[in-house]
């Protein structure tokens with residue numbers, strides 16, 4: 001147990017809202033870490049087999065067996081923090097418990113920052129205990145979504161809990177300028193991609209770069225923890241205010257990582273219309289045929305013309321469908337099925353997201369809810385339980401109603417949206433939600449087949465529609481994206497056709513798709529599909545066998561030091577001479593860039609301006625600005 005006003009060995013007060021500069025300032029030796037694994041198994045610290053460190057297999061393709069899309073994503077929040085810390089700073093991502101203990105014991109750290117979401121609070125508790133035991137002088141800082149847990153300071157032993165943006169907080173804590181431009185980490189969006197039992201080699205050019213324009217979302221849906229975390233309705237934090245800044249960052253990433261596609265990690269990227277349209281202008285001006293993958297709400301998406309979306313290179317969108325007859329304005333009055341169809345007709349792959357267990361849902365009515373979702377025939381479909389997460393208006397509502405379950409009755413480790421309710425639902429009362437959720441995934445797979453073949457169908461449609469688009473940029477992008485349709489993807493459809501040979505309905509669908517691919521791409525595809533397909537099919541058989549035997553997939557540990565931390569290895573005397581390293585890119589004009597591109601000077605009203613509280617309390621959530 002720790003009171004919020006405790007002081008650690010360095011004399012730094014524990015506080016949530018204010019912080020004085022660390023005594024060592026930007027000479028403090030910092031470790032940033034995510035929570036420890038292994039993840040995809042049940043254990044005493046809160047790992048759950050049902051909650052692997054994967055996006056698709058966790059909550060999208062989880063019922064698709066060997067066809068499930070498996071991949072990992074780095075802890076981008078931590079990477080962003082490291083890129084913006086001038087002090088010596090090491091980043092440990094996905095450690096094992098043993099590796100974490102070694103690092104804490106041997107690393108002589110002054111500050112240890114732990115990032116976590118709520119379900120992993122048990123791991124944070126254990127990690128804090130380890131730090132107190134092996135590095136008692138270190139200051140512990142805990143951030144990320146776990147910070148919204150109301151009683152966090154009572155259940156873990158930490159010096160600081162940081163809610164909201166950690167960049168501004170850390171800069172102030174280490175005595176750095178809080179108004180400097182935000183450096184952007186140079187990171188791929190995913191690694192270890194695997195399907196049908198085949199793990200893709202992570203080659204530059206095959207993977208998208210991660211882009212972090214903003215955090216938070218001003219729409220403020222009642223259940224949304226990312227919106228709540230950064231201020232809720234009307235609020236968000238921009239790291240890059242303008243299309244010019246973002247374009248500069250993306251050019252830097254393109255050059256550094258040799259990518260042409262970008263995963264935009266922004267909860268509602270297109271909502272920032274001026275920024276998005278300026279980005280489009282710059283892409284046209286500089287002839288960039290980039291592909292963009294974004295999250296967007298339906299209403300915002302509909303506010304753009306299709307030529308604007310195509311011009312922006314929109315190739316994949318995560319769209320909140322939420323459900324029929326919901327209260328959410330973002331889908332109000334929108335025919336979401338029609339919207340999905342329109343997007344797909346232009347080759348834009350859609351990941352639809354549906355909530356199971358809304359207030360009015362009942363056990364008897366659930367088939368209708370599921371059918372409504374499944375009939376969208378999105379390329380991917382996420383189903384999630386309606387879950388009140390601390391910090392959200394929905395949580396507050398249930399707290400007032402008094403129907404939340406205690407941590408004993410529903411441990412945080414099981415409150416991840418794929419297992420059970422953490423409150424007493426009005427109509428679904430006997431734990432039926434677990435089965436209802438699974439039924440949704442299974443029904444979607446049964447009716448629409450594997451997501452990967454759906455994606456192939458959408459891409460083929462896009463190819464046919466835009467291979468001769470008058471805009472050369474659109475043509476170039478569609479051609480580049482469609483290349484694998486001729487071989488790898490055709491093989492994938494062949495393998496699926498063979499796998500489902502006893503399922504008359506899917507056979508018809510897959511035969512038609514294969515036939516269309518042959519017609520479009522001719523002999524090469526007719527030869528490649530069965531060859532690639534057979535390899536895929538055999539590998540799929542082994543994968544299904546492995547899965548049946550309980551095989552799970554976990555990310556490898558990553559460990560990176562910034563230049564000053566590297567210099568510490570050689571000895572403190574060389575510290576100031578540490579070579580500038582570029583694991584990040586910046587939109588600050590540099591001599592070699594400023595001549596090439598038009599760069600808007602950083603806006604005086606940006607997130608960075610909000611951060612000029614210099615040296616004093618970066619109450620993280622106060623960084624968000626009401627703009628919408």
Ligand code: B12
Nearest residue numbers: 053055074075076077113115117118143144145165166416
């Ligand atoms: C990428 C991602 C993942 C990756 C995880 C990658 C990883 N290495 O951790 C994958 C796909 C594996 C994943 C899995 C899950 N995720 Co997830 N995920 C995200 C996602 C989409 C993006 C995170 C991100 O990079 N954001 C961008 C960065 C810049 O923002 P940030 O992480 O919030 O970091 C900022 C601050 O939080 C803060 N900060 C962060 N860490 C620290 C540390 C310190 C010391 C300090 C001071 C500050 C600080 O500063 C950062 C800069 O401003 C978010 C949604 C979102 N848009 O944020 C959900 C989200 C974090 N995930 C969530 C959930 C629930 C899960 C799952 C349980 C799956 C599920 N059922 O949904 C699993 C859990 C897996 C596990 N076993 O732990 C929830 C968390 C809810 C909560 N309140 O705890 C979120 C918010 C989505 C949501 N709205 O439901 N996820």
Ligand code: SF4
Nearest residue numbers: 217220221224227267
């Ligand atoms: S639109 Fe999406 S990101 Fe924005 S608040 Fe609603 S659920 Fe969250």
